[in-house]
Amino acid sequence: MQNALIYTRVSTDEQANKGFSLPHQKNVLKLYCQHKGINILRHYKEDFSAKNFNRPAFNELFSYVKANRKSIDFLLFTRWDRFSRNQEEAYRVIREFRNLGIEVNAIEQPLDLSQPDSKVMLAVYLVIPEVENDKNSIRTKEGLRRAMKEGCFVGIAPFGYKNVRNEEGKSTLAIKSDLAPIIRRAFTDYAKGVLSSEEIRKKYYHRGLKFTKQSMLNLLKNPVYCGKIAIKEWKKEDAVIVQGLHPSIIDDKTFNTVQRVFADKVKKPIHKFSEIDEYLPLRGFLQCAKCGRALTGSASRGRNGVRHFYYHCQPKCKERFRAEDANAIFENLLKEFVVKEDALILYKQILNETFLGEQKDRKLRLRQIKKEITNLRTRMESIENKFFDDLIDANTFNAMKGKTQLKINDLQAESESLNSIDKNIDKYLKLGISFLHGIDKLYKSSPANIKKKIVGSIFPEKLIFLKNKYRTAFLNELFALILSKHKPFRLLEIKTPRQNDGESKKAPFCGFTFDTYNHM
Incomplete structure (x- = not known):
């Protein structure tokens, strides 16, 4: 009597939970073996989705095959899509089993793989589910991107949030009240530009932010915390940041300040003197x-x-x-170095003229920024009106609104930076003159x-x-x-x-x- 291993598999958790696919496959395989007079050595049940053969039950099956290959004649399953949905991987595993003297076959789509013509049908059986998988993957990605552009959060909730659905049934986030104050303080501390991200991580580690170094950096760079969602580029679509449906933990100003601090540290690495x-x-x-x-x-x-x-x-x-x-x-x-009196007078005059000239340039730039922000806000109103009049779709609206808001945020940050410089002019003058004195x-x-x-x-x-x-x-x-x-x-x-x-x-x-x- 010939011996066989039977293998049943579902590709999604939904199929496994419904409870009909796995028992049905097992019953069909048992009836087939009884009819053919084949002894079933073992049954391996898989409810794990994977594009390749790195599956728990299949790994266990393959270990058993290598240890008992002389007593095994067949590896049987119902259909080829239960075996694999990846053509290249399927060919590789079939070849390995054939080298061990074991025939691999689907009872509902049987093939005589010793005949060259059968390979054509095998290719058809394997390609069809692979194509279906690819289509499902594309549809899923497009659906997720569409939901994200509408402000939905479709991933695992980041630290400080939990996954919920709003009144309309859309996937979004809710704030965890016990963690939000800690996250807010961490952002505020880093925005001051005094402490590094690692120092802030250590400061709040025992207060709830039990992160690795990289996780702390990811948190400080994540726009989710200011109520936005970052959508990566895909195909010909550019990366974009849209307003999310979820509430924010920090305000836009704090988040933008934190990103500027990051950028400054990258541009100007600070040497730590021991x-x-x-x-x-x-x-x-x-x-x-x-x-x-x-x-x-x-x-x-x-x-x-x-x-x-x-x-x-x-x-x-x-x-x-x-x-x-x-x-x-x-x-x-x-x-021994003494400043010449005429040089000191000239130096003071140059400093004053330089700062006054820069001050005029700053005031001019501030007026330009104010005008640009006004124009951008007018453009924002125009975009909203076009959306309400159904002249543009939701995706275009979110993309255009996101880009416009980013420009406004950058200009506001530049304005704040220029205003802070004006306040420090006297300090710079005193420092420069004291150096020469x-x-x-x-x-x-x-x-x-x-x-x-x-x-x-x-x-x-x-x-x-x-x-x-x-x-x-x-x-x-x-x-x-x-x-x-x-x-x-x-x-x-x-x-x-x-x-x-x-x-x-x-x-x-x-x-x-x-x-x-x-x-x-």
């Missing part, structure tokens, strides 16, 4: 006097546990000196990132430290014009680093030497 940078502000600006390479800096811990900071060259070079002494001498160097004081009281900016703006070339003085090839031309020094600059002739042949060459070096107090 504690060690405060002790090594000149790291990256010093050049080794022996080998000409850039110096770095690090700390070493003494026997008493106290850390001492040093600027030093690479391991093969012995150049090394205390950072504390080099920093002190550099601060004294800055004291006392570079050494500003440098000494500033954090490491500002110190590095000051050094880089004055000295475009690397500095060389020689015990009690600094040497550099060039001074910023602007500073050379507006700053006077108590001691004149001197031309030097120095030795270049030793070459590979062991000889030393002399070369003229036109630069500045700054003699300062000896701290060595």
